Amino acid sequence: MVETEISDEMINVPRPVVRKFQARPQREGVGAVVRRSIGRFELKYFDPFLVLDEFSVSAPAGFPDHPHRGFETVTYMLQGAITHEDFAGHKGTIGAGDLQWMTAGRGIVHSEMPASQGVQKGLQLWINLSSKHKMIEPRYQEIQSDDIVEVEKNGIKVRIIAGEALGKRSPIYTRTPTLYLDFTLKPGSNLQQPIPKSWNAFVYVLEGEGILGNSRSSPTTAHHLLLLGPGDGLMVWNKSSKPLRFILVGGEPLGEPLVQFGPFVMNTQEEIDQTIRDFENCVNGFERASDWQSQAMVDC
Template sequence: MHDQKESCNLLKEPRLVVRKFLARPQHEGLGAIVRRSIGRFELKYFDPFLVLDEFSVTAPAGFPDHPHRGFETVTYMLQGSFTHEDFEGHKGTIGAGDLQWMTAGRGIVHSEMPAAQGTQKGLQLWINLSSKHKMIEPRYQEILSKDVAEAIKDGIKVRVIAGEALGTKSPIYTRTPTMYLDFTLKPGAHLQQPIPISWNAFIYVLEGEGIFGNTKSSPTAAHHLLLLGTGDGLEVWNKSSKPLRFILVGGEPLGEPLVQFGPFVMNTQEEIDQTIDDFENYVNGFEKARHWRSESNLSLDY
């Protein structure tokens, strides 16, 4: 009884949903379809998050050679597999349940292309870097599905991509303090998940439908983004007859100026102008872009 009472009082101030909208499909890259929920005109930035895409790609569509500077990308595969190549010579394929946490830092040029038949599905999140980290060396953290931290309790399963849930921590290191949790709730399950009070947080529903924030809320179905208000955590109920799967993502706001030009994210317009100049002239981190082409790019017919 003591444990049950303790779990009932886990949160003093549960966060409520303050904004909700459906992520509609749009075209990106080379024939790829994405449902973009952060980084579109309704929500251009949710500090420190720049973009959230739920992607659906069937070969020969994909994301051929393109640059980045000033932030991190987190690619989490839900179905199929993707091969990543970059101008540093790094190449790897991630399949369902695997993830890649890429720090673009001062500059990277890479490609992300389907590696299997049929439709490849996943999520890509862009996380901003603070001014002191924007020009660090590029870095990768790749974790196979079998190595992703997991916990199961009271009808709740969580895959801990970053941060901590149900007493389980992720080994991923995040320069911008971040939590990224993949929850599945069985019918009838009730979740209480702490979130640092100062952080911004959101939910993206993948499957099923759930009640988020308080029991009077109307159920929310797949492909919806929910922005959470202030508080010390999140409450979720699955009152349906099917499993509910969603991601909960939170991060410490940077509170810095932001100027974005496509795949470049810096603090001032001058830095963006310099980045464009660096990329066009193959300097200051983009030297290897002069002669590099990915294998997938070389095989494309023009």
């Protein structure tokens, strides 16, 4: 099997895999199943990343009305479709390959429910916001699958959700500097992907089997999270007979204090206490929560 290599720049210090574990299914929302790899007991926080879920949900299960403050959620659909609705009047549906980058900021209440029959699958990543951005107004960036920048060359395909790869860049704006790449490697391909040296980075394998970090490493299969150590980039080999698909995510650490209470993420306990009061009293960003229900809840 002939190996091909593609790179914008050579990796001088490959990032090793310093930790690896399998994300096992757990219940979340109402009847939904997620494989949580960040935000669990073994890895509560990987600055600036709070949660990574690979979710699977079929109607009537889902994620009904719930609040957020202080961070961003990135929902990337793999199969089926999910409808999002919030108390500010925003409503939309994202299907396979589509992306929603939601900045919760000072407060949002929303629902995420299946929009089609069968099983809906996707990834949701929570990215922390710096103290100067935690109380900004909510906003959305929604990108259809056809509009996601994609490059394919020499047996390697990458969908560039955030950041840059193979000479192309995503139009997504990230307040917390972030790299989010969806790679598919054909059998025999070999990838070198630069990552800023000061950033934290991880890989989550979706399909297939690959060797990551070091050519002598044992193969990694689907549903495994790999934390990457220091270095200037990631090296990957697909020596199997089937395609390998994984996401590579990196981010600039915030280096700030973190206090989390469920869907609220702030810098101090006092800010969390204030957030709970704001939500309970429908003030300071949660005013529209007082008499709002999603259509999914109304129809129940």
